[in-house]
Amino acid sequence: MEKYIFDESNGLWYELQGDYYIPCLTLPAEKEKPIGLFGQRHRRYLREYRRITYTNLFTSGRLNSYLADIDEQAQQRFETITEQMKQAQGITEQLKAENALEWTGRMNNIRACAVEIVDREIIYA
Template identity: 70%
Template structure:
């Protein structure tokens, strides 16, 4: 009996009654930590990009992909904050002199940077 393409590629069949069913497995997941940015992108994929989500899940690359997105988003977030701090002249001296104003301005910068990261990385 000739081998099927599936068997030539290393696959095997399992007999169930009168039928031969191919034994399909999903590759093992790579355990990588996924932070808040990766989790938010995962929620976005599940809700709006179902085909991409399913493809990543079936080829076993979801963990690596989300960890990479998380890393990129965190680095971009930190760069944005530093750039905005310099542009607005927020320094450690301001923090020492007027902590309440410094806190308010930093919260504003973080909120702006968060929205930019959402638009540029998470929701694309």
């Protein structure tokens, strides 16, 4: 038996594996964009809890661009929330110069709160 055969009725190549011919399928080419932390977290969420959406995006070749867009939206929202919370709590560069330890603690708290908000609004929605 031949290792590869071509079926002219559907235009697909088939590869012999064991006793069966399996179609040789490839995914459409997709332009690679860098995916940050938020995009990776959303991909994990889709893979675990929204399998159909993940599979549809993956097989259509749009997963990478979708995750890059989600990552960009989440990053912008994170930065906006962080700035708003800094202003609301009165955290300034003067505080940073006078008491760096307190400034670090307050900023870590703000970042943690901002990540939690972004997770609920964008990543796990």
